[in-house]
Amino acid sequence: GGAAAAAAEPASGGGGGRQTVRMxxxxxxxxxxxxxxxxxxxxxxxxxxxxxxxxxRTPPVAVDIDNLPAEPAPAAKADEGLLDDxxxxxxxxxxxxxxxxxxxxxxxxxxxGKGNELEWDKDDEDAxxxxxxxxxxxxxxxxxxxxxxxETKSMAGKIxxxxxxxxxxxxxxxxxxxxxVLRGKTEECRAVYFSRTPQSRGRVISAVKLAxxxxxxxxxxxxSELYIQLDCTTATVGFVCDAVLKKRLGMAAxxxxxxxTQLIDSDPDSAVSQKKLxxxxxxxxxxxxxxxQLECEDxxxxxxxxxxxxxxxxxxxxxxxxxxxxxxxxxxxxxxxEGPTKRQRxxxxxxxxxxxxxxxxxxxxxxxxxxxxxxxxxxxxxxx
Numbered sequence: 001g002g003a004a005a006a007a008a009e010p011a012s013g014g015g016g017g018r019q020t021v022r023m024x025x026x027x028x029x030x031x032x033x034x035x036x037x038x039x040x041x042x043x044x045x046x047x048x049x050x051x052x053x054x055x056x057r058t059p060p061v062a063v064d065i066d067n068l069p070a071e072p073a074p075a076a077k078a079d080e081g082l083l084d085d086x087x088x089x090x091x092x093x094x095x096x097x098x099x100x101x102x103x104x105x106x107x108x109x110x111x112x113g114k115g116n117e118l119e120w121d122k123d124d125e126d127a128x129x130x131x132x133x134x135x136x137x138x139x140x141x142x143x144x145x146x147x148x149x150x151e152t153k154s155m156a157g158k159i160x161x162x163x164x165x166x167x168x169x170x171x172x173x174x175x176x177x178x179x180x181v182l183r184g185k186t187e188e189c190r191a192v193y194f195s196r197t198p199q200s201r202g203r204v205i206s207a208v209k210l211a212x213x214x215x216x217x218x219x220x221x222x223x224s225e226l227y228i229q230l231d232c233t234t235a236t237v238g239f240v241c242d243a244v245l246k247k248r249l250g251m252a253a254x255x256x257x258x259x260x261t262q263l264i265d266s267d268p269d270s271a272v273s274q275k276k277l278x279x280x281x282x283x284x285x286x287x288x289x290x291x292x293q294l295e296c297e298d299x300x301x302x303x304x305x306x307x308x309x310x311x312x313x314x315x316x317x318x319x320x321x322x323x324x325x326x327x328x329x330x331x332x333x334x335x336x337x338e339g340p341t342k343r344q345r346x347x348x349x350x351x352x353x354x355x356x357x358x359x360x361x362x363x364x365x366x367x368x369x370x371x372x373x374x375x376x377x378x379x380x381x382x383x384x
Contacts, residue, residue, distance in 0.1 A: 003374050030106035032099040038067050040137050060141040068092060071140070085150040091140060095131045102128035122156045131156065170194060173205070192253070224305035224328045229312040230321035237263060238279030246320060249299045256307075258286060258294050285310070 021039070028202055030036045044062040047053065061069055068091045079087045089097070104126040120127060132152040139146045147155070173192045180188050188208035198204050213222060228244065241264050245254040265274060265288065266371035287293070297304045305327055306358035314320065 024236060027345065030102060030109070032102040032106075033065060034101060037136070040141060043064070046140055058143055060143075063095075063137060063141060065095060068095065077169075083150070085153075086130050086148050088146050089133070089136055090180065091137070094136045094140075097129045098133040100101065100134065104131060110218065122153055128153055128156070166194060169205075177305045184342065220367060222328075224326060225308060226305055226323060226325035226327060227308045227310055228323050229310045230283075230310065230320055231313055232283040232311045234282060235321070236280060236282050238275065239287075239320070240264075240283070241279065243295065244323070249327070251296070251303065252300045255296055255297045255299070256294050258288055258292065288339070 023120075024038060040063040046061050048059055048062070053059075063069060071091060073217075078129065093177055105118060108126070109116070112118065112288055122128060128149065132147070132149045136146045137150060138144075138371075177189050177192070180186065189210055192205060192207045195204050199206060208290065215222070240252060241256070245251045245256070245264075253264050254264055255262075256264035263278070283289075288309055290309065292309040294307040295304075296307050308325075
């Protein structure tokens with residue numbers, strides 16, 4: 001066994017790549033003791049040699065086939081009233097079942113002939129003994145609660161091949177749509193639905209054309225893209241807010257998010273703490289580096305765009321940043337899209353519903369209009 005194991009180990013630094021457990025088992029002719037020594041001792045010792053892995057984790061325990069680690073004695077009445085299959089095995093019993101089941105399975109595999117494989121069956125005694133013993137030994141090494149033969153068999157009976165699951169079907173459909181995107185044929189993409197029950201003509205899979213982007217949706221609406229070149233190691237959040245967003249782009253109350261981080265908040269209640277704690281820090285303190293994308297909004301101006309960061313060491317000391325891209329002015333609200341508003345008024349005759357296309361109560365004493373008739377904002381502003 002020892003000579004076979006040594007011959008089966010891959011040469012260090014070789015170009016043959018890593019050796020799988022199956023390749024190792026075939027090279028050692030499925031010798032039970034050699035497999036036990038590799039799986040539960042030498043592989044664990046290799047992991048223990050990586051000391052950095054175990055600075056904040058409990059290190060695993062190697063299992064020597066001839067010198068089993070000590071384990072706490074089970075409670076006196078822990079197994080009382082349980083069937084043999086429901087009792088937890090000790091390490092000695094796990095070792096014995098592993099050795100016997102591997103030997104039995106190896107004999108059956110050899111009898112099946114070269115190139116054949118054994119089929120998994122939860123009612124196969126040798127297979128269940130092997131799985132239970134292997135899982136229990138591995139669980140001991142990593143401090144995981146062990147399962148009895150009865151529990152393991154129950155769990156194994158619930159395993160369904162992944163190819164027959166809904167997840168696998170949907171994953172395949174996603175890949176098919178992704179291929180259309182990669183080929184540049186986005187107009188052929190479809191939203192595909194998998195129904196619990198057959199639909200018309202017995203179909204369970206249906207496809208519909210993609211809905212157009214919702215202009216009122218924060219995620220899918222068309223967004224302007226701006227690109228800024230600056231040094232992320234020296235540019236501060238306060239500089240971006242004041243010099244770039246407010247002074248250069250004319251934003252009144254910018255809100256900026258980076259991923260899940262609210263980088264700049266227009267809420268007046270957070271202004272003091274923000275200027276003290278956030279604004280003095282450079283962009284790289286928030287992992288904002290080359291390629292980062294900042295989502296910028298000004299709700300007062302209904303302005304929204306994405307600011308793409310291009311980390312650059314500025315060669316001209318008088319130029320702190322450069323901006324490029326096209327910033328679209330917000331589209332004016334079209335009240336016709338929303339339909340007439342309904343106003344409820346109380347009068348002497350009771351409640352009455354009044355159609356008011358302007359959304360204005362004629363009884364109001366004062367009405368303020370933001371824009372004079374004929375005024376319209378420029379549709380596009382180019383930033384250079």
